[in-house]
Amino acid sequence: MTIEELELKADTIRQDIIKMLEQAGSGHSAGSLGLTDIFTALYFDILKHDPKNPDWDQRDILILSNGHTVPACYAAMARAGYFPVDELMTLRSLGSRLQGHPERVRLPGLETTSGPLGCGLSQACGIALAMRMDKVTHRWIYVVMGDGELDEGNIWEAVMLANKYKLSNIIAIVDRNNIQLDGPTEIIMPLEDLKAKWESFGWYVIEIDGNNTPEIINACALGRSIVDQPVVIIAHTIPGKGVDYMEYDFRWHGIPPDMEDLEGAPPKAEQAKDALRELRTLHSKIKSEAD
Amino acid sequence: MNIPIADINSDDLPVEPIRDGYGKGLLAAGQHHKNVVAVCADDTNSTKVDLFAKEFPERFIQVGISENNLVTVGSGLAAFGKIPFVSGYAAFSPGRNWEQIRTTICLNDRSVKIIGSHAGLSDGSDGATHQMLEDIALMRVIPNMVVIVPCDSIEAEKATIAMATDPRPNYMRLAKSASPVITLPDTPFEIGKAYIMREGFDVTIIASGTMTYYALLAAERLTRHHIKAEVINLPTIKPLDIETIVTSAKKTRAVITAEEAQICGGLGSAIAEILAERCPTIMRRIGMKDHFGESGLPEELLKHFGLDVDHIVLAARELIDRKG
Numbered sequence: 112m113t114i115e116e117l118e119l120k121a122d123t124i125r126q127d128i129i130k131m132l133e134q135a136g137s138g139h140s141a142g143s144l145g146l147t148d149i150f151t152a153l154y155f156d157i158l159k160h161d162p163k164n165p166d167w168d169q170r171d172i173l174i175l176s177n178g179h180t181v182p183a184c185y186a187a188m189a190r191a192g193y194f195p196v197d198e199l200m201t202l203r204s205l206g207s208r209l210q211g212h213p214e215r216v217r218l219p220g221l222e223t224t225s226g227p228l229g230c231g232l233s234q235a236c237g238i239a240l241a242m243r244m245d246k247v248t249h250r251w252i253y254v255v256m257g258d259g260e261l262d263e264g265n266i267w268e269a270v271m272l273a274n275k276y277k278l279s280n281i282i283a284i285v286d287r288n289n290i291q292l293d294g295p296t297e298i299i300m301p302l303e304d305l306k307a308k309w310e311s312f313g314w315y316v317i318e319i320d321g322n323n324t325p326e327i328i329n330a331c332a333l334g335r336s337i338v339d340q341p342v343v344i345i346a347h348t349i350p351g352k353g354v355d356y357m358e359y360d361f362r363w364h365g366i367p368p369d370m371e372d373l374e375g376a377p378p379k380a381e382q383a384k385d386a387l388r389e390l391r392t393l394h395s396k397i398k399s400e401a402d
Numbered sequence: 403m404n405i406p407i408a409d410i411n412s413d414d415l416p417v418e419p420i421r422d423g424y425g426k427g428l429l430a431a432g433q434h435h436k437n438v439v440a441v442c443a444d445d446t447n448s449t450k451v452d453l454f455a456k457e458f459p460e461r462f463i464q465v466g467i468s469e470n471n472l473v474t475v476g477s478g479l480a481a482f483g484k485i486p487f488v489s490g491y492a493a494f495s496p497g498r499n500w501e502q503i504r505t506t507i508c509l510n511d512r513s514v515k516i517i518g519s520h521a522g523l524s525d526g527s528d529g530a531t532h533q534m535l536e537d538i539a540l541m542r543v544i545p546n547m548v549v550i551v552p553c554d555s556i557e558a559e560k561a562t563i564a565m566a567t568d569p570r571p572n573y574m575r576l577a578k579s580a581s582p583v584i585t586l587p588d589t590p591f592e593i594g595k596a597y598i599m600r601e602g603f604d605v606t607i608i609a610s611g612t613m614t615y616y617a618l619l620a621a622e623r624l625t626r627h628h629i630k631a632e633v634i635n636l637p638t639i640k641p642l643d644i645e646t647i648v649t650s651a652k653k654t655r656a657v658i659t660a661e662e663a664q665i666c667g668g669l670g671s672a673i674a675e676i677l678a679e680r681c682p683t684i685m686r687r688i689g690m691k692d693h694f695g696e697s698g699l700p701e702e703l704l705k706h707f708g709l710d711v712d713h714i715v716l717a718a719r720e721l722i723d724r725k726g
Contacts, residue, residue: 216511223481224510227501230474234506237478237486240463244439244484265502268471276463 141350176231177257229263259291274313290361321346423555425450427562492518492534522662524577539667596643602632620714
């Protein structure tokens, strides 16, 4: 697929997500929309996988650690051919394989069960260690994680373990969208200097614009070429990307698009962009997506 | 029919920590199955995983003092076809990492073997912080989890070997201090089975772990009072061998449970629940009665908290009086 085709695919997937969340009447909008370009790039370019044979023994493994963003993952999986696109509309309904948070045993193609945060990276470590015991090479484990999720201690236990055993076939992707349920990450629990934190724990760090498809693809390619360190991609994304009134607003973290019971009007997009730009500048972050 | 066991009145009844049986069983399981791997959280020697780690260093993972990591790494290993035995002190695993066990192992249906050592009052001198008494309750309520409490080192060894081929998530509880070895190499063991160690008619004593030995001693003592007690060793608390338990309760019409754990949520609760539904029976539960432990020698603590032979005998006599 060309970059343009991937971007068009991401547009389709964004529309799927909005329809799914509206239909379900609940769910997490901001993170799902912000991660759409990453999931699209993973399922349509980066991952070695076979939607018709989800258990293929040569596949790459995608661990979704921040399970609440699963609508983006489901939509990308359906569009990639894991299951019928129509089934997306069953999200969060009784009897659906598409649970509100992902359950591996219900849906072929999911690699784990998540929702409770902080557990994906440790599972990736377990898989990487098992691959090493079996002398398996050239299979990668991608872990999609939230930034708010990094508040969890379990993550840093795994960060140390991956460094100890030099698990270089792990590529963690942190969705650095600067928001979590209660507000901006730097107010709730400051994460910066995030790059320096990961580096000091022995990881190879790549920072990208996580809504830029070529950057996502190139970062994963670079990540696969690193052979002596685990790799983390800090992907700066715009929460709610693609829906004007949601972009940058933490209040859309945990609700679907049609709910308007927010206290007061959402802040003007410009104000939110300014605030975010300021935050990023403070910590020498990339600013491209805010420009 | 009762199963063959050692002569508990013998002066040279061997004594060995239950966790030693786990160490031997893990080594044997590792020799039989190349996919058996072990994970420890800075407790390799005290959980007796050192035997395995020395023999199979490439199949041993040290995660450091991180119990959340311990079980989630275990989930990942199982995802790639390994049979992970993840060992720690029961107070911390499953004491600290319950949600990770629930989500990434049980709901996720990964066959991880969680080993909680130093459970009950057996870690006497370390005090209440280390005396895990709630683990059975914690593990029993999670769907899909198997809960095993072996009564001695030989049973622990057999249980470990059986766990290696069991497709479900398993929890096994081990004790720290040395305890009498009451089973024999040819004593049967299967996950999910209860075993009648001594037949009787007047009262049933259902016990697990270190309390099985005390239950047998109590049954011996009760003969002086012309009471014939039936003793059931219950190494698998979940799933429960309902048939053996209900059959015995119907026969004796009086049941005592004995466990080195909180009576709330543990073995006693499991038996009370099933009997209330299938065969309402008068009962007494021996165990920790909503207390924390404290520092002391294990045998001192058992007496102090009412878990010794005297208390089982007393409970049996009271129950038989009530039965009339």
